[in-house]
Amino acid sequence: MERTCGGPRLIVICGLPGSGKTTAALLLERQLGAVRLSADDWMSELGINLWNEAVRARIESLQWKLTQQLLLAGLIVIVEWGTWGRDERDVLRLGARKLGAAVELHYLSVPVEVLWERVRQRGMEDPPISREMLESWYEKFQSPTPEEMALFDPPLVTEQCP
Numbered sequence: 001m002e003r004t005c006g007g008p009r010l011i012v013i014c015g016l017p018g019s020g021k022t023t024a025a026l027l028l029e030r031q032l033g034a035v036r037l038s039a040d041d042w043m044s045e046l047g048i049n050l051w052n053e054a055v056r057a058r059i060e061s062l063q064w065k066l067t068q069q070l071l072l073a074g075l076i077v078i079v080e081w082g083t084w085g086r087d088e089r090d091v092l093r094l095g096a097r098k099l100g101a102a103v104e105l106h107y108l109s110v111p112v113e114v115l116w117e118r119v120r121q122r123g124m125e126d127p128p129i130s131r132e133m134l135e136s137w138y139e140k141f142q143s144p145t146p147e148e149m150a151l152f153d154p155p156l157v158t159e160q161c162p
Contacts (some may be wrong), residue, residue, distance in 0.1 A: 008033040008101035009034075009156065011078045012092050014144065015108035016137055017129060018118035024106060025080040031157050034076035037063040050125055064095070071101045076156075086142045093151060104150040105144060112138045 011028060013021045021095050022038065029036040039059045040050060061083055067077045083089045092105045110118075112135060119129050 006102070006156065008096075008099065009153075010067065010071060010096040010101050010157075011076065011079045011106060012083055012089060012152075013078060013106050013108070014083045014089065015110065016082065016084070016115055016141055017125075018115040018122070019022075019108035019110045020118075021080050021082065021108060024108060025078050028078055028106075028157060032076050034078050036078040037082060038069060039063065040079040050145065051127070064072045064092075068099060069094065071096055071099045071111050077150055081128070084137070084141050086144070087149060089144070089148070102153040102157065105149060106155065107144045107149070109143065115127045116127045 005072060007038070011025075011026050011032075011034065015021050022040075024036070028034060039056050041131050042048075042059050042063070043050055043052070043056065050056075063081075070077045079092060081088075083092065089105065091104075096103045115135055115138070116131055119125070119134060
């Protein structure tokens with residue numbers, strides 16, 4: 001893995017299930033030669049239920065430690081966790097900035113009807129996500145405000161998939 005010419009950079013992918021986080025992250029990974037970290041990928045590979053929140057928290061903690069090491073090495077890292085809350089995004093942004101990294105936020109805003117159709121079609125969750133669950137998450141999700149978005153650096157790549 002080569003160091004990036006522009007210095008270390010953290011790219012945070014933000015959105016609900018079905019918003020296109022993985023599609024966008026994979027595209028950026030290829031375009032930028034970045035390291036992509038996804039708790040879902042690790043859990044699936046290890047045969048761990050995606051709904052196990054305690055294990056997810058531990059994996060994200062490990063991935064955050066790895067992210068910091070990679071940023072210190074001058075690399076571009078993509079964190080694909082959803083980051084549903086402002087406080088979670090603040091921790092990532094401020095932590096990466098302490099290491100001298102630029103930080104991007106890619107927010108994938110998708111209407112709940114589209115999210116539901118995508119989640120139904122992919123059928124990857126076991127047990128499946130219900131419409132009620134998705135609507136509940138949609139209500140709880142803290143969408144980044146324009147003021148929050150202004151705290152992040154402009155993206156290196158402006159084209160991404162929805």
